[in-house]
Amino acid sequence: MTLPNSPGAKIEAIIRAAEPDLVAIRRDLHAHPEIGFAVERTAGVVADRLRAIGLQPQEGVGRTGVTARIDTGRPGPHLLLRADMDALPIVEATGLPFASQEEGKMHACGHDLHTATLLGAAEALHRLRDEFAGTITLMFQPAEETPDSGAAAMIADGVLDGVDMAIGFHNYPEDEVGCFTFVPGLANGSADDFEIEIRGQSGHAARPQAACDPIVAAATLVLQLQTIVSREVDPMHPAVLTVGAIEGGQTHNIIPDSCRLMGTVRTQHRENRDLIEAAIERLCEGIERSMRVTCRFEMARGVPSLTNDPKLIKAAAEAIGDHYGRPIEPRPASLGAEDFALIGERVPAFQLGIGSATPGRDDRLHNSDYQPDERSIAIGAVGLSLTALRLLAPRSQEAA
Structure with missing residues (x-):
C-alpha cells in the first residue's frame, strides 16, 4: 500500500x-x-x-x-x-x-x-x-x-x-x-553495415562468353554469404546477415560492368563481428578468382x-x-x-x-x-x- x-x-x-x-x-x-x-x-x-x-x-x-x-x-x-x-x-x-x-x-x-x-x-x-x-x-x-x-x-x-x-x-x-x-x-544486437561492388566486363546478353557477368557473381555471392552464419558462427550465438539491396544493370539484353550489394550484420558477441567481417572478405576473394571479377568490400562498424x-x-x-x-x-x-x-x-x-x-x-x-x-x-x-x-x-x- x-x-x-x-x-x-x-x-x-x-x-x-x-x-x-x-x-x-x-x-x-x-x-x-x-x-x-x-x-x-x-x-x-x-x-x-x-x-x-x-x-x-x-x-x-x-x-x-x-x-x-x-x-x-x-x-x-x-x-x-x-x-x-x-x-x-x-x-x-x-x-x-x-x-x-x-x-x-x-x-x-x-x-x-x-x-x-x-x-x-x-x-x-x-x-x-x-x-x-x-x-x-x-x-x-x-x-x-x-x-x-x-x-x-x-x-x-x-x-x-x-x-x-x-x-x-x-x-x-x-x-x-x-x-x-x-x-x-x-x-x-550490434549493427554493422557493408557494401560490396563487383566489377566485371559489360557485353551483349547473346554473347556472355565475351563478358564477365557481375550479376551472376553477385547472385552467387549472396547465397555464399548466407553460409557464414549457418556454418561459421557458433549456433548458440545469435547472428544474422542480411543483403538488403542489390543494384546492377539497366536493361534486358546488356550484361553490365558492375553490380552493388548492400547489407547489414547483427550479432550479440564481439568476436563474431570480427569473424563475419573476415568471412565476407574471404568469400569476396573467392568470387574474384572463380568468376573473373573484382570486388571492393567495405564494412562500416556501427553500435555494439x-x-x-x-x-x-x-x-x-x-x-x-x-x-x-x-x-x-x-x-x-x-x-x-x-x-x-x-x-x-x-x-x-x-x-x-x-x-x-x-x-x-x-x-x-x-x-x-x-x-x-x-x-x-x-x-x-x-x-x-x-x-x-x-x-x-x-x-x-x-x-x-
Whole structure:
C-alpha cells in the first residue's frame, strides 16, 4: 500500500498534475517531427520546458542535444537518464488531428513519447531533490535512428563525465500500458553495415562468353554469404546477415560492368563481428578468382550490443514492483540495434521497457500507422522516477 506522503505518492501527484502538459508537448512534437541531428525545434521545446520547471538546460551538446543536471548537493552516485528525440523518414498514415505536418517525416518509433516521458520524470525528480542524494544528468539525444550516432556525439562532448550509471527506456506497443519489461544480460544486437561492388566486363546478353557477368557473381555471392552464419558462427550465438539491396544493370539484353550489394550484420558477441567481417572478405576473394571479377568490400562498424546491468535491473524491479504491486516482466532479447549501447560500453546501463499498446490495435514500431497510448507517458515517467529514487536513496535510508 502506498502511503499518502511516501515518495511514490508524491511522484504520482506531481506527474499526474503535469500529464496534460506532457501530452500536449508530445502532440506538438509529433506534429513537427525532425530527423537525425536536425532537431533544433524539438531541442528548443525541451529546453523551454526544462527552464519552466526550474532547471538550467545546456543546449548544443553533441551538436543538437540538450542536457540538464539535478544536483542535490549531497554526496552520492551520478545517474544519467536518457531519451531520444529524432523521428523517421516515413510518410504518416494515422489521420490523427496532430499528425505530422512535415512531409515524409513521422515519429513512428515513439521518440516523441520518450521526450515527454523524461520531461515528466525531470519535473518530479527536481521537485523531490531533497528525497535523494547525488546527481542526475538528463540527456535528450538527437540522431538515434541514423548511422551517425547522436549518443556518440554527446559522449564526445562530455555527457558521461562523472556519470556512474545510466538508465534508458523504450516504449513497446506489444505490451499493455502499465506493463514494464526488462531483458536480462545481452539485450540487443550490434549493427554493422557493408557494401560490396563487383566489377566485371559489360557485353551483349547473346554473347556472355565475351563478358564477365557481375550479376551472376553477385547472385552467387549472396547465397555464399548466407553460409557464414549457418556454418561459421557458433549456433548458440545469435547472428544474422542480411543483403538488403542489390543494384546492377539497366536493361534486358546488356550484361553490365558492375553490380552493388548492400547489407547489414547483427550479432550479440564481439568476436563474431570480427569473424563475419573476415568471412565476407574471404568469400569476396573467392568470387574474384572463380568468376573473373573484382570486388571492393567495405564494412562500416556501427553500435555494439547492450548488456543490461543486473544491479540496475534489480533496483528498477523493486522500485516499480513495490509501487504498482506487479513485477516487471522479462522480455526476449532481439538483434535490433540501439546507440544507447555506446553508453553501456562506458558505464553500467539498463534499458527499461514501457508498455504503450492502444486497446483494440495491433501496432508495431516504425509503422506509418503507429498510434501508441499516451497514458504510457505519465506511467513511464513515474517508473523512471521511482527507479532513480531507489538508486539514489541516501545510505541511511538504503540500509533501513
